[in-house]
Amino acid sequence: MTVKDLKPTNVWSIFDEITKVPRPSGKLDKIRQWLVDFAKEHNFEHKIDAVGNVAMFRPAAPGYENAKKVVLQGHMDMVAEKVPTSHHNFETDPIETVVDGEWVRANGTTLGADDGMGLALALAALLDDDIKCGPLEVLATVDEETGLTGAINIKSDMLQGDYLLNLDSEDDGIITIGCAGGLESLVYFDYTPEAAPADLVYFKLNITKMHGGHSGSDIDKGYACATKQIARLLYRLEQKFDFRLARVDAGNLHNAIAREAVAIVGVKPDDKEKLSVELNAYIADVKNEYKATEPHMEVLCESVEKPATVIDADTARRIISAAYVAQHGIYSMDHDIKELVETSTNFASIKTLEAEKTIYIEHFSRSSVESRKYELAGQIEALYKLAGARKVDYTGGYQGWQPNVNSKLLADAVAQWEKLYGVKPIVNAIHAGLECGLFLQQAPHMEMISYGPTLENVHSPQERCHIPAVQKAWDFTVALLQAIACEK
CATH class of the missing domain: 3.30.70.360 (Alpha-Beta Plaits)
Known part of the structure; x- marks a missing residue:
């Protein structure tokens, strides 16, 4: 079995394509071009800012023109770590993925699901015409792993939304609403x-x-x-x-x-x-x-x-x-x-x-x-x-992200998770860094949460992604977008 055989097919197929594009931090020309080509292939309006962040836009579904705008965000770079015996060249070679039971890992290197899987979820949502919602934006930022360069230099024109879903978290069933600065x-x-x-x-x-x-x-x-x-x-x-x-x-x-x-x-x-x-x-x-x-x-x-x-x-x-x-x-x-x-x-x-x-x-x-x-x-x-x-x-x-426990977006997210899976999600803050606090400097009106499927051992060659959690993250994303579209 290969990655492309996994469910949900739309998400894993995009992730498979991303793993074939070299994208270590600081060397992002190839993944940036891949994103631009993706936008052009599917006729999405897109823009690139001065530091290389890429945004692409889908108009609202008919009848949802007045619904809240949502930004789906992830970062395009990956941590380039490998075992001492690996000859992998992160600037030229595709990641060699391995399906290992309920997990996907790489052969001797980081997998890059941090945050390639976040981008895959975002792009799959952009392509899915069955998701009836307001305007969508997918924002892919540069060099999150080496100083959050893209988020630090972002301008408000790249954040065209009322809500932002950061898809760079690593624990199934946890919604993050705050993080540390660094x-x-x-x-x-x-x-x-x-x-x-x-x-x-x-x-x-x-x-x-x-x-x-x-x-x-x-x-x-x-x-x-x-x-x-x-x-x-x-x-x-x-x-x-x-x-x-x-x-x-x-x-x-x-x-x-x-x-x-x-x-x-x-x-x-x-x-x-x-x-x-x-x-x-x-x-x-x-x-x-x-x-x-x-x-x-x-x-x-x-x-x-x-x-x-x-x-x-x-x-x-x-x-x-x-x-x-x-x-x-x-x-x-x-x-x-x-x-x-x-x-x-x-x-x-x-x-x-x-x-x-x-x-x-x-x-x-x-x-x-x-x-x-x-x-x-x-x-x-x-x-x-x-x-x-x-x-x-x-x-x-960079500064941290102050939690907003009274967010309407958070209330929607908790309700949808409980409706889908019968339990309330854990809502927390984390010690790792996320880009949300920096986005809020440019767009203080936006409400934000972060979530994602379970990843283990990120930033190391033991990194792996839990396959069932990807399906859950996808179903949750779809349900949340449709719930947001129905807000009064």
Whole structure:
């Protein structure tokens, strides 16, 4: 069975087409052209704004010209993550989808159902003439995964609606009405490269096969963070014997919990046994600490050739200490919504940029309280400045989405879910980022909700989409659009 054989056929067929179009964040020309071609093929009016967002419009069904206008919205980019053994090129290759029981996944890469499935649901609704409703707009935004660029730069002419249905949520039976804001902290350390001592032996320390996940929705799951773990290992070794650090690299994307980390170290031949002892003790500790959440985690050590240079000892010491102390995970919990994370940071990555003689570190902080977001970012900045960082910059800042519990749209959505499935949906706010708060800056009159079918392990190669939940999301979308059309 292939994806195109699944039900509802209209949604899965469009999703199948989307998976064939390369669309990693920052490389969206192909998916943008595909969307424009889709609009032209089906004779929908469309527009592209200055940053590359695409909107297409369907007029009201006869007799529904005065019904409320609805925007169906998703983002066109996907997180590009793959297993170490994959040769997939996200800029050229289609996603290889696999139907696995009640789930669809990809072969060794992210699936891109975040948010390709949201777009598929929106476009299927646009095509369905049996949905009798007012004017519809489908809005596809750019680079949501790397700073919400499309939403930050949106203008009101791209939001032609009274209601907005954001189709970028990941839990069946949950309607989201609020989210956290975010801010990236970019840290730069200069270092002096020195000739690698010839009297040392060199090893590559590799932390691999960690779970990873979404830096917002998974930050409370207890998954290990590769950036924190490599810093912890290096700090532990530093307390036992002298070594030289040639490079350290961990993590990839600001919104993904780091899954892999590598460091190259040089030790005295007489200290090889100490390295082995400390490494085995470290492995025993982390295997015990993370036995429930990281059953596949591996820590490997292999001999490597002498590198050309090492990082000067003073800078290496300061970076290891700062990274060891740096925060990762939950900072505070929400006092009003049970079990909701209020503020957190993801220690996203650490990179050795040899050409620039720079160590680059990135944190991504989230909070539903703007002041707490900046408080946490300020603590991160203070730590790294104390450690001698040359510069700490901020980027990608966006505000959260304040819940509106009195929304008529929300009331319609709850009623339709209960009518379809016999239970009330859960209504909540989330710690992950959504674009709705930014849309409200341009269109404060709009009422908004977010929902979608169940996705698991997004932002990691284990991402998968629950097939029965897609049918439910489609049926709910149809029922909600028709209920909105009948509002008095």
